[in-house]
Amino acid sequence: EPAIPSLKDTFRKDFGIGTALNVAQIEERDPKTTKFIAQQFNMATPENVMKSALLHPKWDTYTFEMGDKLTDFGKKHNIKINGHTLIWHSQLPAFVRGIHSQDSIRTFFTDHIKTVAGHYRGKVFSWDVVNEALNEDGTLRKSVFLQHLGENYITDAFRLAQEASPGTELYYNDYNNEQPAKRAGCIAIIKKIKDAGVRIDGVGIQGHWHVGRVPLKDIEESINQYAALGLKVMFTELDLEVLPRNFQGADVGQRMTANATSNPYPNALPDSVQHQLAADYEALFKLFLKHKNNVSRVTFWGVNDGDSWLNNWPIRGRTSYPLLFDRNDKPKPAFYKVVALAK
Ligand code: G3I
Numbered sequence: 001e002p003a004i005p006s007l008k009d010t011f012r013k014d015f016g017i018g019t020a021l022n023v024a025q026i027e028e029r030d031p032k033t034t035k036f037i038a039q040q041f042n043m044a045t046p047e048n049v050m051k052s053a054l055l056h057p058k059w060d061t062y063t064f065e066m067g068d069k070l071t072d073f074g075k076k077h078n079i080k081i082n083g084h085t086l087i088w089h090s091q092l093p094a095f096v097r098g099i100h101s102q103d104s105i106r107t108f109f110t111d112h113i114k115t116v117a118g119h120y121r122g123k124v125f126s127w128d129v130v131n132e133a134l135n136e137d138g139t140l141r142k143s144v145f146l147q148h149l150g151e152n153y154i155t156d157a158f159r160l161a162q163e164a165s166p167g168t169e170l171y172y173n174d175y176n177n178e179q180p181a182k183r184a185g186c187i188a189i190i191k192k193i194k195d196a197g198v199r200i201d202g203v204g205i206q207g208h209w210h211v212g213r214v215p216l217k218d219i220e221e222s223i224n225q226y227a228a229l230g231l232k233v234m235f236t237e238l239d240l241e242v243l244p245r246n247f248q249g250a251d252v253g254q255r256m257t258a259n260a261t262s263n264p265y266p267n268a269l270p271d272s273v274q275h276q277l278a279a280d281y282e283a284l285f286k287l288f289l290k291h292k293n294n295v296s297r298v299t300f301w302g303v304n305d306g307d308s309w310l311n312n313w314p315i316r317g318r319t320s321y322p323l324l325f326d327r328n329d330k331p332k333p334a335f336y337k338v339v340a341l342a343k
Helices: 023-027 031-040 065-077 094-098 102-119 144-149 153-164 180-195 216-228 271-290 333-340
Strands: 016-021 043-046 080-088 126-131 169-174 202-205 208-210 232-241 295-300
Touching: 016 031, 023 031, 023 065, 031 065, 043 065, 043 295, 065 080, 080 102, 080 153, 080 169, 102 144, 102 153, 126 153, 144 153, 153 169, 153 180, 169 180, 169 232, 180 216, 202 216, 216 232, 216 271, 232 271, 271 295, 271 333
Parallel strands: 016 043, 016 295, 043 080, 080 126, 126 169, 169 202, 202 232, 208 232, 232 295
Antiparallel strands: none
């Protein structure tokens, strides 16, 4: 079999190439998977294990073992780790739901950032310091942090992260922040952080888009606007959903929602959709290359289709095909379109 080209080598002069990463991928699978990951990617973002619910189960208990496995793996294979994520309204530890005073939320917030960023100082390249703080209209999401700490919590999070881990790049990360209203809210956050004299190095546009509906114009405008603020722009969780919007339910045997239809592609993606997926990825990478001076990293949200969260969302048991590699790590047509763009 001919060797598969390496994405990281293909784009080495342009930008970093990352993947979401889980412990199971590097420990429980065939050693071929490990080799494959190291061959294709030079950056990785822990998909779940550095979220607060997993790292910080009780007030004074931190469980760093899983995250440490990923930072050790990164060190061994020259893969830079982007910590994900310090402050997020979702996947919070259960004990936080029992906190109702401003002082206690402040204590949790401060201790969490100091302890986690401190532990991974020198071990992660960067942090998604704050994740998904915005509503679609650009206002701030009514999270437990906003409600108890007020809108300065975002700047405070960056300040604390900078103090605990000075050499680490610090990012704000969100989805749909290429859309005009949400982008305006994102720019307001960035300006506020900078005006306070606090460092922010980059902005992550997650990139959970849909095949045939990738908002290229908004993406390009966003690269320009964020770069004009002096920030690195990253595409941090890229995947393209291929299942139709009205398909909610599982493929077989699971509870179907009222408006569910069955999966039109339970076993394989038809050529027409495969072709559209390839065209969309090609157009995206053309744009990234055009702006390679400002786009520093492109991270896929999973190594192969079998890893993708989209197989389990909105409910479990779907079969989706959103990435460049199929369930056997075999490159799809989209992969070859993307690789062919490199100079
Ligand atoms: O590991 C447990 C397992 O032990 C348990 O039996 C099972 C039953 O629910 O759950 C498993 O945990 C799941 C975990 O993924 C690992 O598979 C959680 O339920 C599930 O909620 C979790 O989903 C993650 C999701 O974030 C949580 O919000 C996805 O893997 C992850 O891809 C997704 O990633 C987010 C980014 O962090 C932020 N941006 C959006 C993106 C997609 O939603």
